[in-house]
Every structure is written in structure tokens, then in C-alpha cells.
Amino acid sequence: MAKKSKIIIAFLAVILIAVGAFTFYNKNSSQADDTKTITLGTIGSDVKIWNYIASLPETKKEGLTIKVKSFTDGVSLNQATADGTIDVNAFQSYAYLAAYNQSHKSAKLETLGTTYLEPMGIYSSKYKKVSDIPDGATIAIANNPANASRGLQLLAQAGLITLKSNFNSLSGPNDIKSNPHHFKFKEIDDTTGPVVVKDNSIAAALIGNTIALEGHLNVLKDSIYHEKVDQSTKANVNILASAAKSDNKAEYKKLVTLYHRSDVQSYIKKTFAGTKVEVNQPVSYLTK
Template structure:
């Protein structure tokens, strides 16, 4: 009887051990299938991806998203090109083109489109564009893509006239006529919400991501903001990665996750409709 009990106990131990091995193996397979992707983002984009990281759709896609906050776009693009960041979410197509033009040896690749949000002209001193006095100083971004974008908006406000052929990388030297004798102060565009409080600045051109950081709503607080249509497609935001990763299937899943109903419901509610969903093929931007 004792011998029989010993045999039964041994069988149980082997069975339990076998089960443990199977469980451990299943966990290993699951861990192997789940791919961790580090996303670099700035401001509200980081908040969006932190939310997407928790969605059931993300778990179902076998993806673990880790979000790293940045405050500087050039530093984030550089980290992405060097492989320190897998994918970044912060820049417009025009900003991306400008970066690649200046960094031919470390170019980035697009994975897909995300949203369009308007740039605005903001002032802490004036309520209308017409109130801005002659000779006033306007703060404008010190990077080529957002400088051009801001000048186009000033042209729509009829404050300046731009030269024929003004492009996405044009600057203040491409202003044809400045009837109000405006002066321009180049700033790190992430400082825009603080700069409008500067007594020496009449107004500032601020992108919506940065505006939201400063508790500004472009639809409510801007003196004027970009019209949202096909003419502003260069301002559509994208997901970008290093050139070598442009065909990475897991990275491309991020585009799909961004456009899910769950993600879009959160984005619409959280940002008061200022981030407009754009689900287009990347070829749409280069057409």
C-alpha cells in the first residue's frame, strides 16, 4: 500500500511539473509574440498614445506600447533615425520633408497618416487681427516647415503678401510685401504659449499640439486659424520611423490602432474636436 502511494505521488509530481513546463512555455510564446514598440511623442500626442496603449485592440494586436515624452522635434527625429525610438508621433508631413532634406544620411520613412489640426494666430493683447498695430512683432517658429506654414496663415490674414512659388520650406525672405511693417521673432515653437505673454510680442503662430499644452483651444482662442481642406494636406500629421523599418508589420499596426473607433472617440472628446482624423494612404501626401 505504501509503495502504491509513493508511485501515485510520483505521477502527480511529474504531472504538475509537466503542467508547469507547458504553462511556462505558453507564457514564453506569448511574450515572444507580443512586440514592444517605443513611441516618441510631444505633448498631447504622448497622451493619445498612452491611451491607445491601454486599449483592448492593442492587446489583441499583440503589441506593447511604451511612450517616451520629448520636448524637441529635431531631437525626437534624430533619436528615431538612430533607432533609440521605434516610431514617432508629432510631426506634419511638411516638417518631415524639411527634416529629411536637412538630414540626407539619416532620413526617416512614413508609416501612415494620423490627423490634421489647424495652426492659429494667438495674442494675449489683441482680440482681432485688425487690432494688431503696424510695426508689431510676430513670433514665428524657427524651423523651416512651421515658418512657411505660419507665413501662409499671415498671408491669409492679409498681413503680408508672399512671393510667387512660395513653398513649404520658404521663409521670411520670401515675403513679397509687408505693408504693416511687421517684425518677426524666431522662437522655439514649443514656447509659443509663453511667448504671447511677452510684452515685446504682439502675436504668435502656434501649432495646435503646443497650443493645447498651453491650455489654448485653436477653435476658440485663436484670432485666425487654418482652413481645413485639401490645400492644407502638407500639414497632416504622420507616424514616422527609420528608413530601415519602413516595412515593419508591427509598426504599421500602429496606424490601424490610431484610427480605431475607440481611439477616435477618446481623441474627439479629449481635444474638443481640434484633431481631425485623416485616414489616407501615404501616397496622398506626395501627389
């Protein structure tokens, strides 16, 4: 009888262990099922930032797994975001997004939140000050509307040209009001800026900071003039964007919160020598 009781107790113990293991497995499986995987596309130096954020324990606490994919071309990244291949992208300014949406009205993107402003700079291998650039010199500007417009506004801020009253984020050289120094403008693929600035035929080049960093240029130290962070440059603030038709906005907006964590900002400041200036503002700030 005692032997039979021992067998029954042992059998019950095995059942309890099995039930406990099953419960533990189901609980963990449920937690895993609750985790949202977000595929984030980005370009250049921002790959480092998002890989860092993806590795944080706080990201897992938010129920997110971030898969970071690197691109080399902004248009293809926006198209991949519009068609759902990429959930969220982090590379472009608000003005760049506006220009993209203007030409892709059936596949628009939407701003999720602000991240930073990278000052665009005027770079020259020949001159130390913008006032040294001679009359008739050739200045390299981007061949895409958003960055070309931004570059021309920077030249105007530097006092080298003036712009028409209706100048906007899609305007180009035809919307220059006065060009007293008779500068010539050469359109370039702006990703080649750090190389072009060394060209003897180019007096200066307008280069965004993401590309400048890849060319080992620091906008705060190496440019001869650069943007200031104020209301006049709000269209140049970088953003997180997703497809306008996406149903996962609430999950995606968690990325904005993660980006603005103090430890993330400390990492960015240290890694990029202060050239990515945090802008933590509501989306409405961009449209006021």
C-alpha cells in the same frame, strides 16, 4: 501489491502534473516571446494619447507592448528615431519631416501613416481680429523652417501678406511677395509661443496647437484666425514616422490602425476639445 499500485499511480500523477505545468509555461513563454515591444517617442499632449493606446487590451491582442517616452525637442527626437534609440515617433507634421530629411540626408525618416491635423492659430493678447493688427506691427514666427513656412502661409490665408509662386515648406520671410502692412517678423523658439504672445512688443504670434494646448490655449476658441482642414493644409497633417532603414515596418504600422480606432478617437476628441482633427488617409494623400 495494492500498495505498490497506489505508489505507481501517485508517481504517474505527479509526472502528468509536471508535464502540464511545463506545457503551460512554455505556451505562455512562447506568447510572451511573440509580443513586440515598440518604443514610441512623442512630445507634449500626445504623451497622453499614446499612454492611453498602450493601455488598451486591443494593443496586447495585436501582439504589441508600447513603451512611451516623452521628449521636449523635435530635432533630438528625430535623431533618436534615425539612430534606432526610438522605434517610432508621433509629434510632427509631414512638412516638418520633409524639412528634417532635407537637412539629414544620411539618416532619413519615413512616414508610416497619418494621424491628425492640429490647426495652427494666430494668437493675440491685444487684438480681436486679424484686421485690427496695425501696420508696422511685430509678428512672432517659429525659428524652424517647417513651422515658419506654415505660419507665413497662414498669414497669407488670412489676407495679410502674399507669397511668391515658388513658396514651399522650407520657405521663410525672404519668400514673401508683398507685405502691404509692413509687418516685422521676430523669430522665436515656437515652444515659447504662449508666453511670447503676452509680450507688449508682439502684436500676434503664430502657434501650433500642441504648444498652444500646453499654454492652456484652445485654437478653436482663443485664436483670432486658424487653419482650416482641407487640401491646402495636407502638408501640415501629423504623422507617425520611423527610420527609413527600419526592418519592422509591418509591426509599426499596427500603431496607425490602433490610433484610428473609434474608441481612441472618442478619447482624443473629449480630452483635447476637438482640436486634434482626425486625418485617416493613405500616405499617398500627402504626396499627391
